Amino acid sequence: MVEQALKLITEIQHSLIQEYAFLDQWNVKLDNAKKRAGICRLSEREISISLQHILNNDIQTVEDTILHEFAHAIAYQVYKETGHGHYWKLVARKIGATPKASGKFELPSAPWLLVHVCNESANIYPIAERFRRNKKIRNYHLSGRPETKGELFFVAQTDFNQYKHGLLDKSRLVLVQ
Numbered sequence: 001m002v003e004q005a006l007k008l009i010t011e012i013q014h015s016l017i018q019e020y021a022f023l024d025q026w027n028v029k030l031d032n033a034k035k036r037a038g039i040c041r042l043s044e045r046e047i048s049i050s051l052q053h054i055l056n057n058d059i060q061t062v063e064d065t066i067l068h069e070f071a072h073a074i075a076y077q078v079y080k081e082t083g084h085g086h087y088w089k090l091v092a093r094k095i096g097a098t099p100k101a102s103g104k105f106e107l108p109s110a111p112w113l114l115v116h117v118c119n120e121s122a123n124i125y126p127i128a129e130r131f132r133r134n135k136k137i138r139n140y141h142l143s144g145r146p147e148t149k150g151e152l153f154f155v156a157q158t159d160f161n162q163y164k165h166g167l168l169d170k171s172r173l174v175l176v177q
């Protein structure tokens, strides 16, 4: 999914450069934002797309976000317009982005993931999403499996998503009890 998104970013940028040559001066990167899909930093000539957005949505939605941000870059450079005004909408329509301030997309729902860290296999198994951490987790075990007492942890869902996609090393996962 991440590779697919990166490929899409490159393709979109290359095709837009045909008409808007100045876009080769723009950088597109990924970030770990949890509350918005993408951002266009006009003065830095930088577009940043949330990795969490990429991991939680289908490629069409991600494509719309990428186009949305490029429309900001173009509206700014060609018409000196910021925000979602007349020219941004014009550009958005022209390049195929939904001409709306914010699209419909998913971001990670609950911040925590309850996981079982198996002592024997050293594997990490996600069990459930959680909005809050339970302080007594240390004393709990999987239903019907008392031997798993002490093997349940909380991990930030965003970190686990990155780990799952090979973008964060296992040793850097913060497991909380």
Ligand SMILES: [Zn+2]
Pocket (backbone or CB within 6 Å): 068, 072, 083, 084, 101
């Ligand atoms: Zn916008």
